[in-house]
Amino acid sequence: MKPDVLRGHLDALLLATLDGRRLHGYAIIEALQLRSGGALDLPTGTVYPALRRLERAGYVTSEWSTVSGRQRRTYHLTKAGQRALVQERNAWREFTAAIEGVLGEGPWPAQA
Amino acid sequence: MKPDVLRGHLDALLLATLDGRRLHGYAIIEALQLRSGGALDLPTGTVYPALRRLERAGYVTSEWSTVSGRQRRTYHLTKAGQRALVQERNAWREFTAAIEGVLGEGPWPAQA
DNA sequence: GCTTCATACGTAGCGAGTCTACGGGTTCGA
DNA sequence: TCGAACCCGTAGACTCGCTACGTATGAAGC
Numbered sequence: 001m002k003p004d005v006l007r008g009h010l011d012a013l014l015l016a017t018l019d020g021r022r023l024h025g026y027a028i029i030e031a032l033q034l035r036s037g038g039a040l041d042l043p044t045g046t047v048y049p050a051l052r053r054l055e056r057a058g059y060v061t062s063e064w065s066t067v068s069g070r071q072r073r074t075y076h077l078t079k080a081g082q083r084a085l086v087q088e089r090n091a092w093r094e095f096t097a098a099i100e101g102v103l104g105e106g107p108w109p110a111q112a
Numbered sequence: 113m114k115p116d117v118l119r120g121h122l123d124a125l126l127l128a129t130l131d132g133r134r135l136h137g138y139a140i141i142e143a144l145q146l147r148s149g150g151a152l153d154l155p156t157g158t159v160y161p162a163l164r165r166l167e168r169a170g171y172v173t174s175e176w177s178t179v180s181g182r183q184r185r186t187y188h189l190t191k192a193g194q195r196a197l198v199q200e201r202n203a204w205r206e207f208t209a210a211i212e213g214v215l216g217e218g219p220w221p222a223q224a
Numbered sequence: 225g226c227t228t229c230a231t232a233c234g235t236a237g238c239g240a241g242t243c244t245a246c247g248g249g250t251t252c253g254a
Numbered sequence: 255t256c257g258a259a260c261c262c263g264t265a266g267a268c269t270c271g272c273t274a275c276g277t278a279t280g281a282a283g284c
Contacts, residue, residue: 003272004240005207007119010271016215026232032214039210046271048234053270070232070279089215095117096208098151102144103128103201115243116269122242138261158242160263165241182250182261 001039010050011059012088013040015081018060024072025051051075059084113151122162123171124200125152127193130172136184137163163187171196 006013017023017031029047032040054060059081062073077085118125129135129143141159144152166172171193174185189197 001207001210002120002203004120004270005203006271007241007269008114008116009211013211013214024232025234035214035216036210037213039206040214043272043274044232044234045236045273045275049270052234068280072232091114091117092211092215094151095113098113098148099121099125099204101149102125102147102152103204104147116241119241119270136261137263155243155245156261156263157244157246157265161241164263180251184261 009092010042010046011054012085012092014047014050014054015059015077015085015088018075018077018081019085022074022076024074028075054081057084118154118158121204122154122158123166124197124204126159126162126166127171127189127197127200130187130189130193131197134186134188136186140187166193169196 013032014028017028017035023031025044025048028051029042029044032042051060051062055062055075057080059078060075061078062075065072065074125144126140129140129147135143137156137159140163141154141156144154163172163174167174167187169192171190172187173190174187177184177186
């Protein structure tokens with residue numbers, strides 16, 4: 001998968017991953033792999049900055065906890081985050097509809 | 113529509129638009145608007161550099177022509193461009209499958 | 225005790241590519 | 255004569271995902 005195709009869709013992925021769950025960063029990456037059938041293997045340098053962006057935006061909050069001596073930062077959605085997720089899903093539908101209208105099979109019908 | 117979401121998909125759009133047709137830049141922009149139901153309104157500063165990139169890559173070729181005193185550069189697909197289009201369509205399917213696997217409705221099933 | 229791997233956090237800087245904002249020129253209708 | 259539509263193009267900014275790196279703990283193997 002080309003690197004750039006995720007642009008602008010990463011927030012939606014992260015919000016959806018946290019929908020109804022509390023996860024820490026590393027677990028988010030694993031969850032994304034699982035749910036995408038292995039297609040999405042995001043490096044930490046992609047995910048952590050994105051999570052901070054979402055936190056600054058007020059879409060997620062986080063707490064530190066220590067599990068068997070290991071520091072973990074666990075994230076979960078805020079109300080605003082859930083609203084944002086709804087919007088992201090709508091935006092995704094519009095986006096795919098637009099692209100598929102163009103990508104649709106074969107040469108165009110005689111018109112225009 | 114957020115600006116970045118097109119990243120990495122623009123080539124596919126342009127190749128698909130030129131599939132079986134010869135169009136000049138301005139007409140490509142109009143065609144994209146039409147096919148996407150108005151959702152895609154690309155500025156010339158996006159389209160022209162992209163076309164040159166595709167031309168450098170050998171996916172399209174172009175000829176100048178003069179129509180009623182106006183200079184036009186008409187583009188069409190090469191063989192390599194058609195192969196690239198097939199690949200782009202496959203990549204698109206994989207991409208949407210991956211994202212939709214994650215975005216799928218609601219909280220995740222009890223597991224993992 | 226030492227190494228190695230999986231777990232877990234994070235930053236700095238790069239790079240690609242889309243967008244904004246220009247600028248040039250023609251035709252045609254009001 | 256003036257504006258709007260048509261048509262080409264470039265320069266530079268900006269965003270944000272990726273690469274590469276650094277830190278630290280726990281458990282397993284030897």
